Amino acid sequence: MSWLRQLFSRRRIYSDLSAEIQEHLEERIEELVNGGMSRKEAAAAARREFGNVTLIEEDSREVWRWASLENVMMDVRYGMRSLRKSPGFTAVVVLTLALGIGANTAIFSVVDAVLLKPLPFADASRLADIGSRSTLFDFEHLGVSLPDLVDIRASVPAFAAVSPYQSSSMEIGGEGGKPERVEGADISEDYFALLGIRPLYGRTFTSSDMQPGNRAVILSHSLWRERFGDNPDAIGKSIRLDGQPYTVIGVMPELPHTDFTSEQLWTPFIPTQEQITSRQDHALSVLARLAPGASMEQAQEQLNTLATRLAGAYPDADKGWTLHATSLKKFVVGYARTPLLILFCAVGFVLLIACANVSNLFLSRGWARRREFTIRTAIGATRGALLRQLAVESLLVSLLGGAGAFLIAVWTMRGLRAILPPEIPRVQDIHMESHVAWFTLGASLLAAVLSGLAPALLSSRQDVSAAIKEGGVGSGSNASGKSHNSLRQLLVVGEMALAVVLLIGALLAVQSFARILRVDPGFRPDHLVTIRIDFPKYRFAEVDRAVGFTQQVLDSTRAIPGVEAASAGIVFPLGDEVSETTFETEQSAKDENTSRQMARMNVVAPGFFHALGLPLMAGRDFDSDDRKGKTPVFIVNEMMARKYFGTPDVVGKRLSALRESKKTVWGEIVGVVGNVHDLKPGAEPKQEIYGPLSQAHFAGGVYLVVRTGPEPMAIVPAIQERIWQLDKDRPVTSIKTITEQIQEDNAPARSQSVLLGIFGGLGLILALVGVYGVMSYLVSQQTREIGIRMALGAERAQVLRMVIVHGLKLTLAGVVIGTGAALALTRFMSSLLSGISATDPLTFVAVAILLALVALAACFVPASRAMRVDPLVALRYE
């Protein structure tokens, strides 16, 4: 253990060594003095013979060290001391880096939780969703019919398992409590096995559960908690669903928060006769697992071949339809990818700007410390040692910044979660995890390299004699001063360019959001509340019962004080649900060549347009006389009238629409209403057909639309009370004001514009601080030059102009580069922008001018300082 002994005795070794060297010198001096030299001469001679005392002592000590580690420790101690000595510098650098890294940490924690973390399923990368698209419908993702699914099983060997499921919605009996509606899914027996999730208690479905009439149910963790209070005895208990007793056979563990895993309960998927036979029913969701060795691309190719074959064999059902395999992860979180990556880019830019600023500060500090470096070089420090010292210092501040960043990220996490739209999958699952800590460390190290490397290389390049001669008062005229300055200017150009890109991105997002807010929906969205009532088949076998019930609810709701108008429709404008129909006009019916035409379809009670505030342009509203057995009647919107009849004057014309019974019926247009505009700026309104609820053939449920005088939510309890008076078991769900609905729809645009706005602002401020700092520095360096110019008769205005022109040149270079980069980059945002082009010239020009102006202002302060330079003082000062 001699190294251990050495470690503890080292202090003594060192003092022995110093004493010994001193004695050596003394002895030599004495000898020389005895030989007749003066003491002063003798001391010099002794030192010359001995060599570099400090260096030799240092080398001798080094023998006893674990060399590199201890050198670094010494550098760390020295670095800390020198950082403590300049608290202002340290504070600014650490704060700048903390902001830059903190923004990255915060966004990374989101990216990690939402995009990077694998789905918590066994071998999740081999899972896929199979969906379809049709040339007929404007939907990204449609389902698959059961006969087509059977063909997929037979002719796509790339899939080892193909499992159909469908979402369901059931009423859960309120034992003493209020009736509720829960969302669930009908699943095949292999569903959970495919996902690799085992039940927390009980079991999953087996083939014996897949018989018609089976009433087994698996509960989600949250529903089990709510209904059974964490009690494992739930297994085997009975609960009432849609009025029937179901037996709980399993409870699943907690699953992440995504659309895909939001089900509250699962029941066996037992296909109806129609599902088994009808290829037209493109409605089932499909979960699949790739066969061993097969790739998603192979699966897609095989699906393409199959889709072509199906389209040929069954043109009625499958012509124009394509099948698509998507990895389950992309299916679940894919849509959050682009917005998050854009945010990640933005914070990356912020960090780069922060690094540029810190780099500038290091440069100035290195320049100010030339004296110190020169002395260290003179007493034997190599360039490597200086570099190591500087590297350690920039590492220290970066790590401090990283620690600050982590705190900032932790503190802003709550706010960030509030800003992010709730639809982003797994957004509730964001935590500060070890991943995030590692990322912060990595970002800190990167920041250290980015901000510290170039200044360290420059500052450690020492020209000893020049620096000593100069005596530390810089005119920046030597070579190293010049490269310092050109690096500085390069940094200014760079950060300006980055700020331009950031600001253009932010401004585009903000404008897009502002345009969405300015969209006039075509009706009065305030003081409107929508309430969902479902009409499950077990209670409302005939549609007339549902219609009658709706009528009763509307009558009693209208009687509530504060209710100004009440009506109902199977969907409502700006709602999440959209219903579409094919239709024919008399003209299109005659023309064989017209392809099938689609329009939005709503089935509404009388007074719907009045309640919404949607103007009736011509004709009449539906009334209680529009009953079954009479001529079907329609109301169309203005868009429909103009587009398909060429005139707003369409009352009395004939129209046929595919009604819910799937039978085409010809009817008469009795009215024209105004257009409803979706919240997409610049988008053309959709053509729309309305039919009367009293002539409907099917109604699975309706939305009540209630306009109130006072705050709508205050009236809701009274409405619920009326509904429960009529049917105490009717769940009342999806209670939402239209204003809330609009806010929800706008949430992604809002969060995008708020976050990009914050980061853009941060980038702008940092870049301005950078420009200001560099310009001030350059002016202070040019004091002598300015003094001479003024002594030679330069006007103050000329000096001012000189400094400002210099600053402007740098800024403009940055603005030009930044604008070019933005042109290349903003197109990646285009899918997130509505109503504004990703290369909107006005935005680009505005940002360029704005940045040039603020940079001008940032130059003005140092410039006016330069203008006040007193030539006498400036010259003497040198």
Add this chain to the structure above:
Amino acid sequence: MRKPEQRDLFPGALEMMILRTLKRQPLHGYALARQIKRASNDLLQIEEGSLYPALQRLLKEELLKAEWGISSTNRRVRIYKLTSAGVKHLEREISRFETMFEGITRVLTPVKP
């Protein structure tokens, strides 16, 4: 880390000279430096100071030991002595050096026709 020519003629030479000198008699640093200079007829122009890192290395490897004492000129000095390990090391080094020297001489001696 440092330029090698500052330290040594060839690796180990200085150490060998120190050990050889100290084998004859224990000495303190200054005397040792003088002794080596004189013995090499001032041919080896080494800085006196460069002795000290070498001494530290030998101390660390426990080939030498050092004790504070009083010199003949009545100074407080640190006197270095060879340890038994040091003696063995010196023998080994000398024989190695001789082998090497022999090799070099053979190469340098012109071959007779």
